Amino acid sequence: MNLAKVMGTVVASQKEESLVGLRFLVLGIVDGNGKATGATVVAADAVGAGVGEMVLFASGSSARQTQATDKRPCDCVVMAIVDSWEIEGDEKYRKGDDE
Amino acid sequence: MNLAKVMGTVVASQKEESLVGLRFLVLGIVDGNGKATGATVVAADAVGAGVGEMVLFASGSSARQTQATDKRPCDCVVMAIVDSWEIEGDEKYRKGDDE
Amino acid sequence: MNLAKVMGTVVASQKEESLVGLRFLVLGIVDGNGKATGATVVAADAVGAGVGEMVLFASGSSARQTQATDKRPCDCVVMAIVDSWEIEGDEKYRKGDDE
Amino acid sequence: MNLAKVMGTVVASQKEESLVGLRFLVLGIVDGNGKATGATVVAADAVGAGVGEMVLFASGSSARQTQATDKRPCDCVVMAIVDSWEIEGDEKYRKGDDE
Amino acid sequence: MNLAKVMGTVVASQKEESLVGLRFLVLGIVDGNGKATGATVVAADAVGAGVGEMVLFASGSSARQTQATDKRPCDCVVMAIVDSWEIEGDEKYRKGDDE
Numbered sequence: 001m002n003l004a005k006v007m008g009t010v011v012a013s014q015k016e017e018s019l020v021g022l023r024f025l026v027l028g029i030v031d032g033n034g035k036a037t038g039a040t041v042v043a044a045d046a047v048g049a050g051v052g053e054m055v056l057f058a059s060g061s062s063a064r065q066t067q068a069t070d071k072r073p074c075d076c077v078v079m080a081i082v083d084s085w086e087i088e089g090d091e092k093y094r095k096g097d098d099e
Numbered sequence: 100m101n102l103a104k105v106m107g108t109v110v111a112s113q114k115e116e117s118l119v120g121l122r123f124l125v126l127g128i129v130d131g132n133g134k135a136t137g138a139t140v141v142a143a144d145a146v147g148a149g150v151g152e153m154v155l156f157a158s159g160s161s162a163r164q165t166q167a168t169d170k171r172p173c174d175c176v177v178m179a180i181v182d183s184w185e186i187e188g189d190e191k192y193r194k195g196d197d198e
Numbered sequence: 199m200n201l202a203k204v205m206g207t208v209v210a211s212q213k214e215e216s217l218v219g220l221r222f223l224v225l226g227i228v229d230g231n232g233k234a235t236g237a238t239v240v241a242a243d244a245v246g247a248g249v250g251e252m253v254l255f256a257s258g259s260s261a262r263q264t265q266a267t268d269k270r271p272c273d274c275v276v277m278a279i280v281d282s283w284e285i286e287g288d289e290k291y292r293k294g295d296d297e
Numbered sequence: 298m299n300l301a302k303v304m305g306t307v308v309a310s311q312k313e314e315s316l317v318g319l320r321f322l323v324l325g326i327v328d329g330n331g332k333a334t335g336a337t338v339v340a341a342d343a344v345g346a347g348v349g350e351m352v353l354f355a356s357g358s359s360a361r362q363t364q365a366t367d368k369r370p371c372d373c374v375v376m377a378i379v380d381s382w383e384i385e386g387d388e389k390y391r392k393g394d395d396e
Numbered sequence: 397m398n399l400a401k402v403m404g405t406v407v408a409s410q411k412e413e414s415l416v417g418l419r420f421l422v423l424g425i426v427d428g429n430g431k432a433t434g435a436t437v438v439a440a441d442a443v444g445a446g447v448g449e450m451v452l453f454a455s456g457s458s459a460r461q462t463q464a465t466d467k468r469p470c471d472c473v474v475m476a477i478v479d480s481w482e483i484e485g486d487e488k489y490r491k492g493d494d495e
Contacts (some may be wrong), residue, residue, distance in 0.1 A: 066214050069172070069296040110381045113380075281407045310477075
């Protein structure tokens with residue numbers, strides 16, 4: 001998994017039928033300090049995450065281990081909204097502090 | 100998943116029998132601003148995407164979760180054609196605007 | 199697998215139900231000399247690893263081959279705590295020496 | 298999948314028993330213009346590809362979806378020999394032109 | 397798969413029970429010319445490879461397709477010891493020549 005900030009949303013009406021109802025989020029991956037790495041990925045949303053929130057996402061076949069994504073052609077899923085994290089005892093992020 | 104622009108097509112007559120009938124697209128991966136990252140990948144087409152269109156593609160075992168790719172030696176599939184996306188409320192792409 | 203140092207922990211109360219009880223660690227990946235590569239990843243903890251410890255982690259579907267992670271949307275797991283390693287006969291790390 | 302040029306072959310007599318009979322090719326990955334990216338990978342051959350030919354290869358679990366590689370510890374397979382490809386209507390490669 | 401040189405070994409006594417008995421090797425990945433790329437990975441040993449030997453390793457779920465690694469949280473396995481390889485007819489490595 002990795003930490004990422006939800007940057008935006010993707011609309012795609014013409015798609016594999018099994019994907020109908022899934023919400024697609026553009027994620028900006030961040031490092032342990034919460035700094036953007038510059039890499040982006042598109043993930044299905046399994047937890048109701050909003051733009052601006054810090055989240056955890058899982059990739060590969062593990063991204064299909066949620067009810068929303070089971071047996072779908074989806075290789076990335078947001079499966080947790082992050083409250084906070086710390087690095088060597090130093091809090092790097094707390095939800096709400098940057099909002 | 101990631102965002103990509105369909106750049107071209109690949110013809111390969113000598114192949115695994117299970118691949119007969121699949122259409123192979125060359126994709127140029129783009130970032131959240133729609134700018135080419137320089138990375139390319141070849142994907143099977145599951146939605147009838149055309150050259151120049153923005154699409155979503157899935158990789159790995161998830162790429163086999165479509166009728167077109169089930170149980171085939173295919174690790175990348177275009178499973179949606181993108182209508183639009185936005186980053187922090189700013190629309191970065193809308194289908195038709197660049198055509 | 200790869201070698202990494204446990205750098206911190208992530209708290210996420212709003213998550214896929216199957217993830218309740220899992221502990222999430224921020225890992226800093228190191229090279230053969232024990233030097234940080236700068237890359238970070240978030241892993242589930244299957245062995246009770248603590249901040250500062252050197253560990254081995256597995257990625258992808260293999261990360262679900264532990265009791266803690268079976269059938270969960272988890273693509274990275276710490277599955278061993280490293281005692282020591284050597285490169286061409288030269289010991290690069292021994293647990294306790296840096297603590 | 299990606300495009301690659303077959304650069305050479307690997308001989309390995311001491312191996313997992315299930316791999317006996319597989320032919321291993323060294324591939325040089327190319328971009329959409331057919332230019333070498335510098336990255337190499339070793340793939341099993343499922344289509345009888347020869348050194349110098351342009352091919353398509355699949356990675357990960359998808360590489361086991363051929364008769365030659367089924368249930369084997371093989372994560373990369375050449376599953377098609379490329380005849381030609383074009384980018385935005387411009388033919389970038391045609392088999393035979395460079396031989 | 398890729399080519400790598402066995403650089404060292406890792407000792408980890410505290411680990412997932414299913415991993416008991418597996419030998420962990422530190423691999424330095426090499427390119428088609430046998431030159432180190434600088435990337436390292438830790439693999440389980442399925443063929444009795446020794447430090448200094450050139451090997452082939454497989455990653456991902458394919459790394460679990462050996463008797464030693466079946467159903468274990470292991471994403472990388474050495475499944476062949478390389479005798480030799482050649483690039484465009486030029487022998488780049490032969491076992492014994494560098495020992």
